[in-house]
């Protein structure tokens with residue numbers, strides 16, 4: 177579903193990504209972790225071409241994202257993305273947040289879009305908030321709306337960039353629960369997160385990045401059992417004992 | 419002080435058969451027309467320029483930046499003279515003749531004041547867009563919106579809300595700036611003011627009235643924008659946050 181092949185990226189002379197290669201198969205859940213600044217966000221933003229890269233190739237569902245002929249809006253509409261800071265549109269009601277792209281991108285009728293949006297809102301337990309604005313919801317609620325907004329596009333896969341790291345601790349679980357449920361339904365997911373409990377529960381593979389490179393790419397049990405690299409061992413020791 | 423107050427002079431007849439208050443009203447009308455038309459032009463063009471300056475396309479940014487540098491740094495009155503006297507000489511003859519003979523003065527004045535003000539609006543629109551977190555654009559793009567749709571539906575609606583207070587002072591300024599168009603023959607309020615001073619000696623009365631008229635225009639504009647600000651206020655939003663990512 178997502179094939180990342182020898183991707184390298186530079187900001188000027190600074191290399192952010194070094195020869196990254198990995199695959200995410202259909203219905204697979206891959207967790208990406210690593211120290212701050214290691215390039216995790218950059219890598220997943222390359223997947224839906226929010227960031228360009230200079231070398232290598234990324235193929236999503238058979239479409240090469242770096243190909244200048246690729247219709248990027250169309251590709252992105254199929255790839256859901258959830259951000260650390262939610263990024264709901266503050267001037268729109270929750271309903272409008274859920275429907276705007278369905279209407280403008282997929283060309284659905286307003287009724288159809290509202291219907292779909294409200295169903296998903298119900299699924300993340302927030303049906304009662306439909307008429308409110310993002311600023312009137314808690315962080316955890318906003319993030320659940322953001323997930324529903326992405327799902328409303330019927331994505332073929334989902335990208336998460338530290339979806340819980342901007343949340344107060346008591347709200348982390350309500351968001352993780354939604355993600356776990358998605359994973360169980362067979363959604364293809366690439367999640368940047370340091371929630372190792374989530375990784376243990378649903379991940380198939382864990383990728384560990386450091387200084388722009390994929391240092392470790394292992395099945396979950398292997399990763400938690402005995403990471404091969406010393407850097408991954410140190411990293412795990414640090415975050416697990418917190 | 420032996421100034422001779424005479425408020426009733428406004429009702430006296432002028433050389434052309436009208437009353438002095440007719441001159442004032444007519445001046446007020448032209449001032450309002452020139453100002454509002456220029457403001458509309460400035461908002462449209464300034465928004466387009468402000469958007470251009472925030473796109474990833476370097477040549478669009480360069481055009482927008484150059485425009486603002488030129489139009490913000492040349493005095494308004496010089497710009498007006500350029501539109502009236504210089505531009506008609508530079509364009510092809512027939513177009514130049516048409517500009518000089520057939521094009522109503524007021525159109526040229528509106529273009530001059532509008533293009534000048536557009537540079538200022540462009541600055542504010544750009545600042546508003548740049549004050550939004552980059553994540554807003556990314557979130558729009560990630561949903562499949564085009565770059566333009568992220569402006570139309572996501573970034574501009576928030577940017578306008580953020581810069582509305584600054585826009586308010588620009589919109590109030592336009593009435594003051596419109597006084598300069600008397601220099602290119604627009605019979606607006608300042609022109610009438612000067613004319614009345616020359617014809618009568620009631621300097622204080624007319625000064626008071628004209629001052630109040632300019633004040634009233636600015637005040638109405640202020641109230642209008644305050645109303646818009648209230649109507650577009652977003653519930654639960656604390657403006658000014660700039661997120662990361």
Ligand SMILES: Nc1ncnc2c1ncn2[C@@H]1O[C@H](COP(=O)(O)OP(=O)(O)OP(=O)(O)O)[C@@H](O)[C@H]1O
Nearest residue numbers: 187190192210211212213214215216217218219338
């Ligand atoms: N626009 C940019 N210009 C220059 N350097 C950048 C830019 N964006 C990111 N970087 C740098 O690229 C590196 C990788 O950033 P990235 O955000 O991908 O890291 P990350 O692993 O997601 O970190 P975090 O855990 O803090 O989110 C960092 O060193 C960062 O400073």
Ligand SMILES: [Mg+2]
Nearest residue numbers: 216217218338
């Ligand atoms: Mg990051």
